[in-house]
Amino acid sequence: MKPKRRENLSSKQVGDERIIHDPETDTVHVLKRTASLIWDLIDGSRSFSEIEEKLIKHFSGEDPSKLKEMIRSTITDFSRKRLIEVHHPPLNPLPSREGNKKLSPLPHGERRRVRGNKKEELLEEIEKNPEDKENYNLLGIVYMAEGSLDNAIDSFKKALDIDPEFTYAMNNLGSVYFIKRDMAEAENAYNKVLSINPNHAEAMNNLGNVYSNTGREDEALGLYKKALEKKPEYPDALENLGNLYRRRGQNNEAIGCYKEALRIEPGHLPSLKSLTEIYLKGREFHKAGEAIENALKVYPKNIGLHDTLIGIYKTIGKHLEAVNLYRKAMAISKDINMEIYKNIGRIHQEIYR
Numbered sequence: 001m002k003p004k005r006r007e008n009l010s011s012k013q014v015g016d017e018r019i020i021h022d023p024e025t026d027t028v029h030v031l032k033r034t035a036s037l038i039w040d041l042i043d044g045s046r047s048f049s050e051i052e053e054k055l056i057k058h059f060s061g062e063d064p065s066k067l068k069e070m071i072r073s074t075i076t077d078f079s080r081k082r083l084i085e086v087h088h089p090p091l092n093p094l095p096s097r098e099g100n101k102k103l104s105p106l107p108h109g110e111r112r113r114v115r116g117n118k119k120e121e122l123l124e125e126i127e128k129n130p131e132d133k134e135n136y137n138l139l140g141i142v143y144m145a146e147g148s149l150d151n152a153i154d155s156f157k158k159a160l161d162i163d164p165e166f167t168y169a170m171n172n173l174g175s176v177y178f179i180k181r182d183m184a185e186a187e188n189a190y191n192k193v194l195s196i197n198p199n200h201a202e203a204m205n206n207l208g209n210v211y212s213n214t215g216r217e218d219e220a221l222g223l224y225k226k227a228l229e230k231k232p233e234y235p236d237a238l239e240n241l242g243n244l245y246r247r248r249g250q251n252n253e254a255i256g257c258y259k260e261a262l263r264i265e266p267g268h269l270p271s272l273k274s275l276t277e278i279y280l281k282g283r284e285f286h287k288a289g290e291a292i293e294n295a296l297k298v299y300p301k302n303i304g305l306h307d308t309l310i311g312i313y314k315t316i317g318k319h320l321e322a323v324n325l326y327r328k329a330m331a332i333s334k335d336i337n338m339e340i341y342k343n344i345g346r347i348h349q350e351i352y353r
Contacts, residue, residue, distance in 0.1 A: 003051075003075060003084045004044030011039075020083065029081060038074050042084055048075070048134050065197065072168050073202060079141075119143075133162040137169045144176060152176050167193045171203050178209065186210050201231035205240060212244060220244060235261035235268045242274060251278050262291070267298035276308065285316045303329055 010021045018036040020029040031039055037058065041051045052071050056064050078084045122139045125132065140155035153176050159169035174189030187210045193203035208223035224241040228234055242257030258275035261268045272295050279288035289312040296305050306329040313322035 002044050002047050003042045003079075005039070005042050005084055006082070009083060022081075022083065029083065034070070035074050038071060039078070042075070042078070048072070051075075066199065069167065069197065069200065119146075131162055133159040133166050133169065136162070137166070137172065140169065140172060140176075144172075144179075149176050149180055165196050167196050167200060167203070170196075171200070171206065174203070174206055178206065183210050183214050187214075199230050201227040201234060201237070204230065205234070205237040208237075208240060212240070217244060217248070233264045235265045235271065238264070239268065239271045239274070242271065246274065246278065251282075254278065262294070266294060269295070269299075280312075285312050288312055289316070289318075 006022075011018060018031040018039060020031065020039075022029070037055065038051065041054060046054070048071075052068050055071060056062075056067055059067055075084070119139065119142050122135050122142065125135045126139065129135070136155050136159035140152040140159065143149070143152035143155055153173065156169045156173040156176065159166055160173070163169075170189055170193045174186045174193070177183075177186035177189060187207065190203045190207040190210065193200050194207070197203075204223045204227035208220040208227065211217070211220035211223065221241070221244055224237050224244065227237040228241070231237070238257045238261040242254040242261070245251070245257060246254035255275060255278060258271040258278075261271035262275070272291060275291050276288045279285070279291065289309060292305055292309045292312070296302065296309070299305060306325055310322045310325050310329070313319070313325065
């Protein structure tokens, strides 16, 4: 399979960074230099191996195995955000004591129906070239998106039959087991990844999730920190570390993790949700409002964010701001009902009484 950028995206180079706007979701993505180079190569004319080969030549002197892991992780992230046409992500890991655990490189997100005939295309590709491990790996991801977890396991195992050291498929296999709550098999898969590549930050993060879910919080804490040593700008690991701190009552440390995750990825909604919950519980309404205002710059059409911020504005007496936000929400949402008008009326009464 040859990954290809979606055609309806707008892209602009600003210095070493590339700004991409997705009109379907009205979201903005910022790619740093290396991710921008990868983006340029995803034009539908190159296979994964050809993209890897070109970038390894470009970064001569760098460790090829680390480059391959970085390239694959970046392309998976593009796919998770639905910026490329290869596959669509799953998946909702089952909730832990502190919300969903972020798995990488297939983080949780809204479960989406796989569009088009990607599965059929992959099956045709596999029939033509049954020794292509990449296609089996991609097929496993498609099955995960459908919720066909046993088929996903079978596909990842076939990829590993071709290449037992294919850490990308091994990590994904661990993620399927994690979703199935088979923690022993998930732990085994992630440990195999780390035995092949001890610097695999995603596997460290994922293994930390297993430990966190099986009562080994100290070991989980160490793995999240180690993952961040290997990959400092890693919002999923920061969120998981923050969740663990929060569960231990270390809110200041948790806030630091969530803020750093949002600095790296301003649209990282799980970190925003957790940060806002801490502020609201501590009655720090202005800080909660500021965090959501920043998120709305990334997700201006997110009705849930509007609703939460309206509640905060009403609580702290920003009545006019609440009215304006109601009106924005009305312009965005097609499901306008009389309750919205009633709420605006109540706020006007509070202002002018």
